[in-house]
Amino acid sequence: MTAFKEHLSKHDIKPSVQRLKIYEYLHNSHNHPTADDIYRALAPSTPTLSKTTVYNTMKLFISNGVATVLNIEGNELRYDADTSTHGHFKCKGCGNVYDFRIARAPEFNGVEGFRIDKYEINLKGYCNVCKPKL
Amino acid sequence: MTAFKEHLSKHDIKPSVQRLKIYEYLHNSHNHPTADDIYRALAPSTPTLSKTTVYNTMKLFISNGVATVLNIEGNELRYDADTSTHGHFKCKGCGNVYDFRIARAPEFNGVEGFRIDKYEINLKGYCNVCKPKL
DNA sequence: TTGTTAATTTGTAATGATTACAAAATAGAA
DNA sequence: TTCTATTTTGTAATCATTACAAATTAACAA
Ligand SMILES: [Mn+2]
Ligand SMILES: [Mn+2]
Ligand SMILES: [Zn+2]
Ligand SMILES: [Zn+2]
Numbered sequence: 234m235t236a237f238k239e240h241l242s243k244h245d246i247k248p249s250v251q252r253l254k255i256y257e258y259l260h261n262s263h264n265h266p267t268a269d270d271i272y273r274a275l276a277p278s279t280p281t282l283s284k285t286t287v288y289n290t291m292k293l294f295i296s297n298g299v300a301t302v303l304n305i306e307g308n309e310l311r312y313d314a315d316t317s318t319h320g321h322f323k324c325k326g327c328g329n330v331y332d333f334r335i336a337r338a339p340e341f342n343g344v345e346g347f348r349i350d351k352y353e354i355n356l357k358g359y360c361n362v363c364k365p366k367l
Numbered sequence: 368m369t370a371f372k373e374h375l376s377k378h379d380i381k382p383s384v385q386r387l388k389i390y391e392y393l394h395n396s397h398n399h400p401t402a403d404d405i406y407r408a409l410a411p412s413t414p415t416l417s418k419t420t421v422y423n424t425m426k427l428f429i430s431n432g433v434a435t436v437l438n439i440e441g442n443e444l445r446y447d448a449d450t451s452t453h454g455h456f457k458c459k460g461c462g463n464v465y466d467f468r469i470a471r472a473p474e475f476n477g478v479e480g481f482r483i484d485k486y487e488i489n490l491k492g493y494c495n496v497c498k499p500k501l
Numbered sequence: 502t503t504g505t506t507a508a509t510t511t512g513t514a515a516t517g518a519t520t521a522c523a524a525a526a527t528a529g530a531a
Numbered sequence: 532t533t534c535t536a537t538t539t540t541g542t543a544a545t546c547a548t549t550a551c552a553a554a555t556t557a558a559c560a561a
Contacts (some may be wrong), residue, residue, distance in 0.1 A: 249527090249538065269518080281526095283540045288519065302441070304489065308518070308548075310441045322478050333477030339488065343467030344456050346495040354473065355438065355487045361480040383509065383557090403547080417511045422548065442519075442547070 244297040254279060255290050256299065256314065265303055265311040265321070265330040305330060305355040320354035326363025378431040388413055389424050390433065390448065399437055399445040399455070399464040439464060439489040454488035460497025 237256055241248040254275055259266065266274070268287045276282055291312050294300035303311040305323045311330060322331040335354065359367060371390055372382040380386060388409055393400065400408070402425060406418045425446050428434035437445040439457045445464060456465040469488065493501060 247528095247537080251539070267518090281540075285520085285541075286539055289539080304438045304441050307436070307438050307444045310518085320473075320475060322481060322483075324481075325484070331478065331481075333475045335473050336476040337471075337474035339454075339469050339473035340471035341454060341467045341490075342470040344465065344490065346498070347456060347458075347465075347490075348492040348498050349456075349490050350459070350492040351490065353487075353489045353491075355489070356475075356478065356481075356483050356485065357487075358484040359482040364480070364482050381508080381557090385510070401547085415511075419512075419549085420510055423510080444547085 241299065244299050246293060246297050246299065251279070251282060251286050252290055252293075254282075255287060256294070259294075259300060259312055260314040263332070265313050267309050267311055271312070301351075303330070303355075304353065305357070318352070320356065322356040322358070322360070324360040324363055325357060326359050326366065329360065331360060375433065378433050380427060380431050380433065385413070385416060385420050386424055386427075388416075389421060390428065393428075393434060393446055394448040397466070399447050401443050401445055405446070435485075437464070437489075438487065439491070452486070454490065456490040456492070456494070458494040458497055459491060460493050460500065463494065465494060 237253060237260065238248040241252060241256060246252060255271060258271055258274055262274075264270070268284065268291060271291075272282065272284045272287045275287075291300065291302070291310075294312075295302055298316060299314065301313050301316050303313055303321060305311065305321055315332070318335060320333050320335055322333060323329075324331070333356075339354075371387060371394065375382040375386060375390060389405060392405055392408055396408075398404075402418065402421045405425075406416065406421045409421075410416055425434065425436070425444075428446075429436055432450060433448065435447050435450055437447055437455060439445065439455050449466070452469060454467050454469055456467060457463070458465070467490075473488075
């Protein structure tokens with residue numbers, strides 16, 4: 234996919250083989266994978282891949298604006314190639330992380346004059362598949 | 368403070384000495400402390416206190432509804448005795464976590480039928496003290 | 502009071518994700 | 532090719548959290 238190459242280049246990321254594979258996987262998967270998910274998915278087809286590379290690459294992607302990181306669960310970081318404004322719902326049943334759109338933006342009272350760089354809305358509960366099984 | 372005792376009892380938490388001290392500290396501090404913050408604050412006046420007790424107690428407080436946990440930073444859990452609906456802003460300069468009120472609630476599109484148990488809005492950036500120093 | 506049991510607390514070891522670091526491999530320019 | 536900068540890799544270290552079992556304390560009946 235040369236489109237991915239251009240996207241990375243446009244954000245000052247040299248598109249190495251590893252970076253391209255990681256970006257391609259992240260972009261095609263909509264499950265908000267952890268670093269370990271990415272590593273385990275790519276390791277078979279990239280035998281020399283190192284988990285450190287996944288972490289390094291994700292840091293690079295984030296600071297260059299082609300990915301975001303999700304703090305929805307305390308003990309794991311999840312990554313997302315969708316950098317548009319949207320929220321996340323983590324199901325306590327199946328563990329899936331769902332995207333949702335913010336139909337009406339919230340308004341805040343108490344951060345006047347602050348510089349807001351990042352804005353995260355995280356929900357937790359049970360999705361409509363898991364809820365009936367409770 | 369007998370008011371704290373009653374508050375814990377009302378939520379089915381037996382008010383032991385350790386639990387009371389932890390709750391009192393959490394309630395009086397508005398800095399959203401980590402487990403380690405709580406431990407270090409109370410250890411001098413409670414020499415036998417164990418960090419495990421802090422973690423155990425926070426889990427109990429959360430499941431019994433007298434505290435909430437904050438996933439604003441990937442590598443640390445922060446606790447809050449304010450269980451009312453409000454958002455948090457973490458300053459990348461000073462590290463402080465500020466509360467803010469949600470003047471107008473957001474509306475979501477894509478979680479219809481889901482059971483939402485928890486709802487977190489986390490902002491990051493620079494507070495009005497740190498912003499001018501950039 | 503004493504004895505018996507359940508609840509709570511404690512200390513230590515284990516876990517697991519992330520980071521630090523330095524060597525090895527690779528790419529790019531001259 | 533040769534030189535140099537960049538990227539990747541493997542391993543060890545870090546650090547927050549959890550698991551676990553022993554020790555302490557509380558509850559309560561006899
Ligand atoms: Mn997403
Ligand atoms: Mn708060
Ligand atoms: Zn589910
Ligand atoms: Zn600040």
